[in-house]
Amino acid sequence: MTTLSRKYINEATEILKLFLKNRGYRNTPERYSVLEELYASEGHFNADEIFLRMKNNGSQISRATVYNTLEILVECNLVDCHQFGQNHMHYERAFGYKHHDHLICTTCGKIIEFSMPEIEMLQDEMCNRLSFKADRHSLQIFGKCSDCSSKE
Amino acid sequence: MTTLSRKYINEATEILKLFLKNRGYRNTPERYSVLEELYASEGHFNADEIFLRMKNNGSQISRATVYNTLEILVECNLVDCHQFGQNHMHYERAFGYKHHDHLICTTCGKIIEFSMPEIEMLQDEMCNRLSFKADRHSLQIFGKCSDCSSKE
DNA sequence: CTGATTGCAAAACGTTTGCATAACT
DNA sequence: AGTTATGCAAACGTTTTGCAATCAG
Numbered sequence: 001m002t003t004l005s006r007k008y009i010n011e012a013t014e015i016l017k018l019f020l021k022n023r024g025y026r027n028t029p030e031r032y033s034v035l036e037e038l039y040a041s042e043g044h045f046n047a048d049e050i051f052l053r054m055k056n057n058g059s060q061i062s063r064a065t066v067y068n069t070l071e072i073l074v075e076c077n078l079v080d081c082h083q084f085g086q087n088h089m090h091y092e093r094a095f096g097y098k099h100h101d102h103l104i105c106t107t108c109g110k111i112i113e114f115s116m117p118e119i120e121m122l123q124d125e126m127c128n129r130l131s132f133k134a135d136r137h138s139l140q141i142f143g144k145c146s147d148c149s150s151k152e
Numbered sequence: 153m154t155t156l157s158r159k160y161i162n163e164a165t166e167i168l169k170l171f172l173k174n175r176g177y178r179n180t181p182e183r184y185s186v187l188e189e190l191y192a193s194e195g196h197f198n199a200d201e202i203f204l205r206m207k208n209n210g211s212q213i214s215r216a217t218v219y220n221t222l223e224i225l226v227e228c229n230l231v232d233c234h235q236f237g238q239n240h241m242h243y244e245r246a247f248g249y250k251h252h253d254h255l256i257c258t259t260c261g262k263i264i265e266f267s268m269p270e271i272e273m274l275q276d277e278m279c280n281r282l283s284f285k286a287d288r289h290s291l292q293i294f295g296k297c298s299d300c301s302s303k304e
Numbered sequence: 305c306t307g308a309t310t311g312c313a314a315a316a317c318g319t320t321t322g323c324a325t326a327a328c329t
Numbered sequence: 330a331g332t333t334a335t336g337c338a339a340a341c342g343t344t345t346t347g348c349a350a351t352c353a354g
Binding site (some may be wrong): 026065 | 310311312
């Protein structure tokens with residue numbers, strides 16, 4: 001665990017604490033432990049992976065709590081959630097990590113991250129035009145990565 | 153059924169016929185009947201809704217065939233598929249219907265369509281830059297619609 | 305105290321699979 | 330004829346639910 005990661009977890013914990021308070025949600029240890037688990041590493045995880053990793057580390061947490069907590073973490077934007085085409089959600093840390101979208105190779109399954117602030121600006125503009133108050137977005141582009149398209 | 157709808161179904165049928173031939177897939181009546189069902193109305197439907205509507209109209213089709221066929225129709229871009237946050241896919245006709253993305257109100261569930269060619273252009277630019285050969289994309293923005301955000 | 309949150313197990317839900325039959329090429 | 334696609338039902342994996350026990354406010 002790097003000092004920087006530690007710093008992000010600490011800040012994220014503060015944000016979560018405030019969010020729970022503002023919403024009148026309870027301040028349970030499980031909610032912080034799910035946050036820690038997700039912030040402990042980079043990458044995309046599904047709910048069950050998180051549950052099993054916590055179990056393997058000796059936690060008594062239940063599946064239901066993991067699912068409940070992930071919903072809250074997405075709500076307060078500490079975690080991003082995406083659907084890449086399989087039948088489950090993927091979750092990843094969002095704080096201290098540049099917002100990005102995903103290219104998904106439908107041949108090899110590789111997931112490539114990219115970020116393009118101009119796209120975000122246009123999205124904001126559209127939301128303004130339609131008086132829509134955006135909380136989060138998810139953009140996926142499906143196709144073939146350079147490796148797979150050159151193999152054809 | 154309008155004359156225009158009829159025209160789109162006919163053209164879509166031709167496209168599907170060519171696609172099946174090119175891929176060496178078989179030319180089965182079920183594949184055309186799923187296409188017709190989806191093109192018979194505008195809007196988003198999940199796989200089971202399509203299956204049940206066909207059953208109610210006297211079709212002998214099976215769930216498995218509906219799922220198989222939808223995959224093919226998405227592959228040849230006659231149908232768009234999106235994930236709006238619930239745990240199932242939504243399908244909608246794509247031919248003769250302007251490409252669009254979606255704003256999803258997390259309060260009332262309303263889905264608002266919008267299209268912004270500038271965003272598509274930026275996506276293409278990014279794909280070029282990364283040598284990614286895009287087939288389709290899906291962009292959802294989650295938040296509150298004007299009605300729901302004014303009620304707060 | 306009181307009700308929100310938890311853990312557990314069972315149920316639900318959408319989707320996929322296995323297999324025998326049918327049908328396209 | 331050969332082999333892909335179909336229909337059916339059962340299996341699968343993810344997520345949700347019901348309920349009693351626990352714990353935060």
